[in-house]
Every structure is written in C-alpha cells, then in structure tokens.
Amino acid sequence: xxxxxxxxxxxxxxxxxxxxxxxxxxxxxxxxxxxxxxxxxxxxxxxxxxxxxxxxxxxxxxxxxxxxxxxxxxxxxxxxxxxxxxxxxxxxxxxxxxxxxxxxxxxxxxxxxxxxxxxxxxxxxxxxxxxxxxxxxxxxxxxxxxxxxxxxxxxxxxxxxxxxxxxxxxxxxxxxxxxxxxxxxxxxxxxxxxxxxxxxxxxxxxxxxxxxxxxxxxxxxxxxxxxxxxxxxxxxxxxxxxxxxxxxxxxxxxxxxxxxxxxxxxxxxxxx
Numbered sequence: 001x002x003x004x005x006x007x008x009x010x011x012x013x014x015x016x017x018x019x020x021x022x023x024x025x026x027x028x029x030x031x032x033x034x035x036x037x038x039x040x041x042x043x044x045x046x047x048x049x050x051x052x053x054x055x056x057x058x059x060x061x062x063x064x065x066x067x068x069x070x071x072x073x074x075x076x077x078x079x080x081x082x083x084x085x086x087x088x089x090x091x092x093x094x095x096x097x098x099x100x101x102x103x104x105x106x107x108x109x110x111x112x113x114x115x116x117x118x119x120x121x122x123x124x125x126x127x128x129x130x131x132x133x134x135x136x137x138x139x140x141x142x143x144x145x146x147x148x149x150x151x152x153x154x155x156x157x158x159x160x161x162x163x164x165x166x167x168x169x170x171x172x173x174x175x176x177x178x179x180x181x182x183x184x185x186x187x188x189x190x191x192x193x194x195x196x197x198x199x200x201x202x203x204x205x206x207x208x209x210x211x212x213x214x215x216x217x218x219x220x221x222x223x224x225x226x227x228x229x230x231x232x233x234x235x236x237x238x239x240x241x242x243x244x245x246x247x248x249x250x251x252x253x254x255x256x257x258x259x260x261x262x263x264x265x266x267x268x269x270x271x272x
Contacts, residue, residue, distance in 0.1 A: 021258060022247055022253070022254055022258050022259060023258060024053055024059060024060065024063065024245075024258070024259055024260070024261065025258040025259065025260045025261075026063060026067070026260060026261050026262075026263060027229075027230075027260050027261075027262050027263070028262075028263040028264075028265060029230065029231050029240050029262060029263070029264050029265070030264075030265045030267055031195075031196055031231070031238055031240070031264060031265070031266055031267070032266075032267045032268065032269050033175050033195060033266070033268075033269060034268070034269045035142075035173070035174060035175035035195065036142050036175050036266050036267060036268050036269075037141050037142050037268060038140040038141045038142050038268065039140065039265060039266065039267050039268070040070050040071070040139045040140060040142050040144065040265075040266040041067070041068065041069050041070050041071075041263065041264070041265055041266075042069060042070065042071045042072075042073055042177075042198075042263070042264040042265075042266060043064055043067060043069035043071070043072045043073070043099075043261060043262070043263060043264075044073050044075060044198050044240060044242050044261070044262040044263075044264055045072060045073070045074050045075070045078070045091075045242070045245065045261060045262075046074070046075040046076060046077060046078070046106075046181075046198075046199070046200025046201070046242040046244045046245065047076070047077040047078075047106065047200045047201065047203060047242070047244030047245055047246045048077070048078045048079075048087065048088060048091060048244075048245045048246070049077055049078075049079075049080040049083050049108065049245070049246045049249035049250075050079060050080045050083035050084050050085055050086065050087040050088045050249065051083070051087055051245055051246060051247045051248050051249050051259075052087045052090075052248070053087075053245075056090050056094065057087065057090045057091045057094055060091065060094075060245075060261070061091075061094045061095070063261050064095065064099070064261070065098075067261070067263055069099060069263070070100070070139045070140065071099070071100050071101075071102065071137070071139065071146075072095055072099045072100070072101045072102070073101075073102050073103075073146075073177070073179055073198050074101065074102065074103040074104070074127070074179075075104060075106070075179050075180070075181055075198050075199055075200045075242065076104055076105055076106025076107070076108075076109070076151055076179075076181030076199075076200055076201065077106030077107065077108045077109070077181065077200060077201065077244070077246075078091070078092075078103065078106070078109075079108065079109050079112065079118050080108050080112070080249055081108045081109075081111040081112035081113075082249075083249045089121070089125075092122060092125040092127060093125060095127075096125040096126040096127050097126065100137065100139075101126075101127040101128065102127070102128045102129075102130055102135075102146050102148065102179060103122055103127050103128065103129050103130065103148075103179075104129070104130050104131070104148040104149060104150060104151075104179040104180065104181060105118070105119065105131070105150045105151050105154070105181065106151050106181040106200065106201060107151045107152075107153045107181065107182075107201070107219075109151070110150075110151060110153040110154060111153070115150075115154070119131070128146075129148075130146065130147065130148020130149070130166070130179055131148065131149065131150050131162060132148075132149055132150070132158075132161065132162025132163075132165040132166050133147070133148070133165065133166055133169055134146065134147040134148075134166050134167075134169035134170040134171075134176075136170075136171050136174065142175065142266070143171075143174050143175075144174060144175050144176070144177060145170035145171055145174045145175070145176040145177065146177050146179070147166035147167065147169070147170055147176060147177065147178045147179065147194070148166065148178065148179035148180070149162040149163055149166060149178070149179070149180050150162060151181045151182065152182065152185075163188070163189070163192060164192075166178070167192040167193060167194070170193070172193075175195050175196070175266070176193060176194050176195050176196070177194075177195065177196045177197075177198060178192075178194045178196070178197045178198070179197075179198055180197055180198075180199055181199060181200055181201050182199060182201045182220060183197075183199040183200075183201060183202055183227040183232075183239060183241045184201075184202075184218075184220050184221050184225075184226070184227060186199075186227070186232060186234045186237070186239050187234055189234075189237060189239070190234040190235045190236070190237035194237050195236075195237065195238065196237070196238050196239070196240065196264075196266075197237060197238070197239040197240070198239070198240050198241075198242075198264070199227075199239060199240075199241050199242070200241070200242050200244050201218070201219060201220070201244075202215070202218035202219065202221065202225060202227055202228050202229070202241060202243070202244075203218065203219075203243065203244050203246055203250070203254070203257075204218075204228050204229045204243030204244065204254070204257040204260075205217060205218050205224075205225050205228040205229075205257065206218070206250070206252055206254060206255070206257060207252075207254070207255040207256070207257065208228075208255065208256040208257045209256060210256055214228050214229075215228035215229075215257070227239075227241055228241070228243070229241050229242065229243040229260075240262060240264050242260060242262045243257060243258075243259065243260050244259060244260070245259045245260070245261075246259065247259050
C-alpha cells in the first residue's frame, strides 16, 4: 500500500500535467471534390483573442511559413473584447503581405463595441473582410468561391440576409467555402449550396479526456457539445472546425485540448 498510493498519485499528477500542455499544435484535414482540379492548401486560424505565440507572433508565423498555405482563412474572434489587441495586429502584420488572407468576425469583435473599426483596421493590413459577400479566387488552376458572414451578434436578421446574399453572389459550379464563426449553425449553412464551412468558437469544448470525452462545454452548445473540432458532415456540406488559438485569454485552462493551426488540404477526387 505504501508503494501503490504514491504510484497512483504520481500517475494522476502526470496525467493532469500532460493534459495542461498548451503548446501550439497542428492538425490536418483532407477534403475532396470533383470541383477541385488541383490541390489547394488552406490554413484555418480562429479564436486568437489577441493571444501571444512568441515575440511578434514568431512561433505562429513560423508554423505558417513551414506549412506553405495557398490561402489563410480567419474565422472570427481574432480580436478580443477584453484582451490587448497587440497580438492580433502582430499576426495580421505578419501574414497580410505574405499570404492571400480572408477574415470574418466572431462574437467578441461585436462584444467589443468596435466591430466596424476592427474590420477597417484589418482591411488596412490588406486582408479581405467578408461580410455577406463572395469572392472568386483561382489557386493552382482551381477556382473557388470564398463566402463569408459576420457573427450572428451583428443582428439575427442581418446575419440571415448575409447568408442569402453570399450564396447568391457565389459563382455556380465552383467549389464553395463559407467562413462562418459558429459551428452549431451547420444545418443552417447546409441549406445553401456550400461545399465546405470553416468555423471556430467552440474552443474544442475546453476540457477533453483522451478516448472518453471530446469536449466538456462550448459556447452556444452547453455541456458535452456536438461540435468541438475536426471534420463534420451535414448532407452535402462538410465543416472543418478549429479548436482555436485562445490560450492565456481563457479563464478556465484548456485540458487535453491544445491550441491549433488547422491545415485543410482540398484535393481532386482522384487524389484521395
């Protein structure tokens, strides 16, 4: 017993310490479509909340440089309503000239009371802000619709109008990606001709237990959320959900749920 109890205690402490390892991680998701004629690599960043990853965001920028994305999609809450915005602006300054970047708001931009000013600043860096519209880009010979909507905190009717407007503006027949902050609205997004939704907001459910629990709580989903991170399917629409980059901004520490950069490899059907 004198040996067993300390051993059990050591295991519990070790398990807890491993779970609180919040170093930046990377995950990769592959999607395929006959609308994609050549591979396109997308970096999905969400929920930075102004958090810092090295001086001048050097750690985060190094991960992006090594991964060589064709596009960077920023799906909301990159700026916080309480945290300093310095880390956010450092990231935008580091990516805007190097990559083709597209951004939509999250709820925290609206909670700040300065959503329009934030969007103007992000535009000034050279990042495309999507708010109920669609742009067509061609990457490696593949033409894509990139659609985006503000977070529903803009106003529910305005949000619904933006969804309809973005869908109407998209060119038919092209692979269509929708940037939308909140994953719990997947069924609503799937009512439109969208191939892929990219989202954040859930923070991975904050706490996880390997092989037992994939998330304890997420905003707007409550306990044991359905959507925490990874790839989901609703009808003909897929969704890639990032666990986000929030770290020191969270009141409750992340457990077995490290912050992440998500790589989305969009591939022709025959490539998989």
